[in-house]
Amino acid sequence: MAITKQNLRALNGDEAVAYAVKQSDVDVVAAYPITPQTIIVERFSEYVHNGEVNTEFVCTESEHSALSMSLAASATGARVFTASASAGLALMHEILYVTSGCRAPVVMAIANRALSAPINIHCDHSDSMVERDAGWIQIYVENSQEAYDSTLQAFRIAEHSDLLLPTMVMLDAFFLSHTLESVNILADETVRKFVGTRKIPLIRGHGGKLVPFKLDPENPITMGPLDLHDYYFEHKRQQEEAMQRASGIIKEIHDEYARISGRKYGNGLIEPYRLEDAEIATVCLGSTAGTTKTVVDQLRSKGIKAGLLRLRTYRPYPVEDIINALENVKAIAVMDRSHSFGAQGGPVFHEIRHVLYDASIHPPVVNYIYGLGGRDMPQSLIHEIYKDLQKILETKRVEKPVQFIGVRE
Amino acid sequence: MTTEKKGWKEIPIAGVCWRPTTDYLTGDWRTFKPVRDKEKCNRCLMCHVFCPDGAITWNSETEDIGFNYDYCKGCGICKNECPQEAIEMVLE
Amino acid sequence: MASKWKFTIKDFAKKPETFMSGHRACAGCGPAIAYRQVLKAARGPIIATNATGCMEVVSTIYPYTAWGIPWIHTAFENVAANASGIETALKALKKKGQLKYDHVDVIAFAGDGGTYDIGIQALSGAAERGHDFLYVLYDNEAYMNTGIQRSGGTPHGAWTTTSPAGRVIPGKVEYKKPIADIMVAHDIPYVATASIAYWLDLVRKARRGLEAEGPAFLHALAPCPRGWRYDTSKTVEIARSAVETCVFPLWEAVDGEYALSAPSKVIALKPERKKPVKEYLKVQGRFRHLFTPEFEHVIDEIQQIIDKRWKRLLKRCGMT
Numbered sequence: 001m002a003i004t005k006q007n008l009r010a011l012n013g014d015e016a017v018a019y020a021v022k023q024s025d026v027d028v029v030a031a032y033p034i035t036p037q038t039i040i041v042e043r044f045s046e047y048v049h050n051g052e053v054n055t056e057f058v059c060t061e062s063e064h065s066a067l068s069m070s071l072a073a074s075a076t077g078a079r080v081f082t083a084s085a086s087a088g089l090a091l092m093h094e095i096l097y098v099t100s101g102c103r104a105p106v107v108m109a110i111a112n113r114a115l116s117a118p119i120n121i122h123c124d125h126s127d128s129m130v131e132r133d134a135g136w137i138q139i140y141v142e143n144s145q146e147a148y149d150s151t152l153q154a155f156r157i158a159e160h161s162d163l164l165l166p167t168m169v170m171l172d173a174f175f176l177s178h179t180l181e182s183v184n185i186l187a188d189e190t191v192r193k194f195v196g197t198r199k200i201p202l203i204r205g206h207g208g209k210l211v212p213f214k215l216d217p218e219n220p221i222t223m224g225p226l227d228l229h230d231y232y233f234e235h236k237r238q239q240e241e242a243m244q245r246a247s248g249i250i251k252e253i254h255d256e257y258a259r260i261s262g263r264k265y266g267n268g269l270i271e272p273y274r275l276e277d278a279e280i281a282t283v284c285l286g287s288t289a290g291t292t293k294t295v296v297d298q299l300r301s302k303g304i305k306a307g308l309l310r311l312r313t314y315r316p317y318p319v320e321d322i323i324n325a326l327e328n329v330k331a332i333a334v335m336d337r338s339h340s341f342g343a344q345g346g347p348v349f350h351e352i353r354h355v356l357y358d359a360s361i362h363p364p365v366v367n368y369i370y371g372l373g374g375r376d377m378p379q380s381l382i383h384e385i386y387k388d389l390q391k392i393l394e395t396k397r398v399e400k401p402v403q404f405i406g407v408r409e
Numbered sequence: 410m411t412t413e414k415k416g417w418k419e420i421p422i423a424g425v426c427w428r429p430t431t432d433y434l435t436g437d438w439r440t441f442k443p444v445r446d447k448e449k450c451n452r453c454l455m456c457h458v459f460c461p462d463g464a465i466t467w468n469s470e471t472e473d474i475g476f477n478y479d480y481c482k483g484c485g486i487c488k489n490e491c492p493q494e495a496i497e498m499v500l501e
Numbered sequence: 502m503a504s505k506w507k508f509t510i511k512d513f514a515k516k517p518e519t520f521m522s523g524h525r526a527c528a529g530c531g532p533a534i535a536y537r538q539v540l541k542a543a544r545g546p547i548i549a550t551n552a553t554g555c556m557e558v559v560s561t562i563y564p565y566t567a568w569g570i571p572w573i574h575t576a577f578e579n580v581a582a583n584a585s586g587i588e589t590a591l592k593a594l595k596k597k598g599q600l601k602y603d604h605v606d607v608i609a610f611a612g613d614g615g616t617y618d619i620g621i622q623a624l625s626g627a628a629e630r631g632h633d634f635l636y637v638l639y640d641n642e643a644y645m646n647t648g649i650q651r652s653g654g655t656p657h658g659a660w661t662t663t664s665p666a667g668r669v670i671p672g673k674v675e676y677k678k679p680i681a682d683i684m685v686a687h688d689i690p691y692v693a694t695a696s697i698a699y700w701l702d703l704v705r706k707a708r709r710g711l712e713a714e715g716p717a718f719l720h721a722l723a724p725c726p727r728g729w730r731y732d733t734s735k736t737v738e739i740a741r742s743a744v745e746t747c748v749f750p751l752w753e754a755v756d757g758e759y760a761l762s763a764p765s766k767v768i769a770l771k772p773e774r775k776k777p778v779k780e781y782l783k784v785q786g787r788f789r790h791l792f793t794p795e796f797e798h799v800i801d802e803i804q805q806i807i808d809k810r811w812k813r814l815l816k817r818c819g820m821t
Contacts, residue, residue: 054593056589056593058630062622068579068582069585072573072583072590073586073593076587077599080590094576095576102573103423203422203425204427206564217548218601221425221572226557226558226563231414231564235423426563427564428564428565428566429567430523433565435523454514458510461530461533462522463520463522466514479522485529485733489737489738490738
């Protein structure tokens with residue numbers, strides 16, 4: 001397959017997501033506005049009201065209802081999309097688990113924003129980090145182009161008959177959601193071919209016969225029953241099994257998309273940057289990776305062997321890929337744009353350390369909590385982190401494993 | 410009534426149910442059993458309408474009602490509502 | 502807008518049970534009767550959704566299901582959102598020519614728990630957006646499934662586990678939220694109250710609700726022997742007494758126009774037929790504590806509120 005013809009447009013992250021949804025033949029969009037996701041729903045409602053899409057668009061009365069509606073619509077056989085952030089995502093919390101338990105392939109965009117209190121509308125990852133246990137596939141994007149690309153891929157990932165797991169695509173509030181970028185848009189026909197129409201897999205219902213896995217009067221099935229202690233565990237085990245399959249499927253779909261678009265993001269799960277011979281490296285998610293790449297280039301030009309590991313797929317956690325990528329790094333700093341109070345470091349830090357525990361090498365791994373509530377992470381601060389890493393490399397000692405960077409004392 | 414529990418590889422995903430409740434015989438819950446006097450009964454079907462378990466059925470061929478003791482829980486609503494007082498609750 | 506649909510008891514009996522036997526509701530369960538009656542009003546294919554609660558639990562204990570129609574349960578407070586999602590998906594699929602049915606009835610079932618309190622936001626939102634579905638509230642006047650805790654639908658003076666009949670406070674202090682009136686105020690095409698004792702009235706109202714184009718709300722009184730503390734055989738009798746004492750009058754509002762239903766209309770026309778509320782209360786254990794010298798004034802309070810709401814209803818129906 002050759003790289004297809006594409007058009008360059010000036011879009012911010014939210015608009016890029018909305019455009020991807022526009023092209024994906026989505027049946028139902030049920031959403032509730034919340035800064036900084038509002039542009040997604042606003043732009044999409046324009047498409048609907050101008051007759052540019054054949055989608056039923058519902059302005060729900062809350063995010064909880066938005067996801068409930070999306071789940072029920074998905075269970076009825078429709079392709080659905082919704083979006084939220086921060087408090088909205090928190091309000092949906094209960095239904096996130098229900099959606100993955102019901103194996104409904106809902107696709108949701110999250111414009112990562114801090115949680116209250118005090119209320120803050122700016123970027124940090126607390127909102128989606130806290131949902132990492134819910135059984136959704138989580139993909140963090142670095143720029144608006146990737147937001148567009150990943151939204152298209154998300155429909156394929158979620159609806160894959162071996163997966164059937166809801167998928168969330170994360171883009172940083174304001175840095176990505178509201179910042180204009182040049183985005184390459186695929187032709188409608190190309191997207192149509194890539195995303196296709198939703199295919200409903202078969203499932204064994206209560207006659208014992210194989211019927212389509214959707215609410216259909218012709219072949220009634222019961223979804224969302226009461227599990228007692230005798231079956232709940234088995235159902236959860238099934239979800240984990242699907243998660244195990246997800247890495248391979250995400251990579252496949254990423255590669256297929258790379259062939260038609262010419263764009264790759266590492267291997268789809270992780271994006272190593274100049275890591276092959278790196279001695280010091282940072283690990284991060286989202287738009288900060290973009291800034292960090294610039295810093296890495298600057299360090300490299302000075303002969304410092306610096307590198308970066310961007311995690312793109314956060315769930316399922318790409319254990320093997322991370323170990324391979326960080327194999328030869330001698331000092332690692334994990335940058336967390338969220339925090340778990342009282343937990344001795346942020347979530348990404350914990351999981352990186354966890355992954356490396358079983359590896360054959362154990363470089364020092366330190367943590368920097370940064371950027372909470374939209375606090376800017378400029379190159380200067382990232383340079384400081386690399387300087388610290390160099391010191392750790394030289395002295396072979398870690399002064400403080402967990403630090404807050406960018407906060408005024 | 411209970412079966413050997415299946416493993417996670419055998420059951421359908423998403424908790425979709427695979428047995429109808431008609432496999433589950435709630436009849437053994439009851440203490441009292443409704444018994445109908447066929448003479449007094451005028452087939453008004455009030456008992457059928459008010460049975461919470463659908464345990465009183467109508468046979469349009471025989472034009473008569475039947476008590477499905479596989480499911481009857483012995484609540485006594487049928488006896489209480491029968492306008493002909495044709496039903497008695499008998500200790501089983 | 503009156504339905505031309507004719508329905509006899511033989512028609513009722515001949516229709517297959519889509520809510521199958523073998524479900525694990527208590528003996529004498531009022532809501533189970535309501536479900537059987539409502540589902541007989543179906544016109545064609547149905548998709549149902551249920552809020553968490555007694556009926557959801559008893560009908561779908563994995564791997565068993567009592568549902569012969571497609572059915573989904575997700576959470577407690579969102580059944581109206583579920584119904585909205587199903588209805589929207591059907592609309593979307595139909596527009597794209599991917600739906601093989603001309604019309605599918607969407608029914609949302611919920612108890613008073615999932616409606617009055619936690620579920621009212623989703624219900625209000627769905628009503629405002631005008632989705633075409635029937636919402637059936639089976640009112641057993643408490644959070645029965647979790648052990649008889651009070652809800653916004655619990656009547657004044659009733660014992661529940663969170664409004665117990667104590668030495669100082671005799672049962673629930675607050676009054677029953679007029680949920681059906683709230684739904685009429687949403688300006689939806691059809692709202693009705695029904696009692697399982699008046700089965701034909703209930704079934705006809707369910708049918709009218711399904712036929713209404715837009716949101717329809719059916720408030721069905723469904724007594725619970727465990728929570729109301731009475732012998733299992735009395736469920737229907739008590740549901741009848743509620744109407745006869747005007748504790749639960751039967752009416753419908755078509756496009757906001759109130760009209761009394763026959764069982765309550767006869768009382769309006771012949772006020773001597775209105776029975777005192779004491780008759781209704783004395784057969785239920787949950788009001789037993791009111792029949793003491795210390796708390797019998799609460800019975801008067803109950804009679805007063807019943808009378809006040811009855812008068813208000815008569816005025817709305819143009820029958821003062």
